[in-house]
Amino acid sequence: MNCKVLENRTIARGFNHLSLAPDKPLGPIIPGQFVMIRVRESMDPLLRRPMSVAGFKPDGSSFGLVIQRIGRGTEILASLAAGDRVDVIGPFGAGFPEPPGAAGELWIVAGGSGVAPFVGMLQPATRPVCRTRVFLGARNSGFLLCADHLSDGADVFLTATEDGSAGVKGVVTDLVERELANGYAPAMIFACGPAPMMRALEKSVSGRDVRLCVSLENRMACGFGACLGCVTKLKTEQRYVAVCRKGPVFDASTIQI
């Protein structure tokens, strides 16, 4: 689908938020699903880039992206101006599962551009009925992306920065450890961020009755299961699965992070 850029904002050094309006309404989105974007009309760069949908209007008339500029494709995306057009396909993949019911508690743990799926999850029309405790981590206060939006949608909002400029000094998983040690017990944890963050979470919940679901960001080429460029190994069986088709969100007990 052809999308018009409505707005492009720098939200931190190296990060932009893009609002896009598709020419026909985007189908229903499950937070955690992603789109594949041709960053410009020419065939260079050849491959589309995967991006999580970061918030959307319930009628599908616009959606957002949080873009970390790390290479050529993301630099081009971040240089788009209002009125420019990009070609987008999707949404693809399996998003986060149903959160716990009203009696349970959901913890959301995000780092870097990993905030993206939770922007949509915590917007008023789609936020879970259960109590939500959000943990947001960054190197310093300037990189706590979408903090206002996440804190508005959360029952409890906690931050950690590596330099101590906001919230607790340390990494976000220290904060999770602290809350577990204080006796708080989530029914589920949804996480998106760097692989070391998700491995640390897996360790923290090991032996506890908590379902941990993680969103993986493996490199992708096609986005729909044809190239097998994005596979990850299953824990339970000697085989690999395509992250774009079976994920990007997985139950952490089933895959090697």
Ligand SMILES: Cc1cc2nc3c(=O)[nH]c(=O)nc-3n(C[C@H](O)[C@H](O)[C@H](O)COP(=O)(O)OP(=O)(O)OC[C@H]3O[C@@H](n4cnc5c(N)ncnc54)[C@H](O)[C@@H]3O)c2cc1C
């Ligand atoms: C399902 C999914 C959702 C994603 N959601 C977002 C999002 O919401 N916001 C966002 O900023 N990014 C997201 N990404 C990552 C994003 O797709 C890559 O950063 C982007 O494709 C890099 O393109 P590039 O041309 O700028 O970089 P390239 O020039 O292709 O690469 C630059 C450097 O980044 C590394 N790199 C490339 N792709 C990835 C990747 N997937 N993970 C880690 N390192 C990579 C390369 O190895 C290289 O070192 C997502 C990825 C997936 C698979």
Ligand code: FES
């Ligand atoms: S990106 Fe091609 S199979 Fe997943």
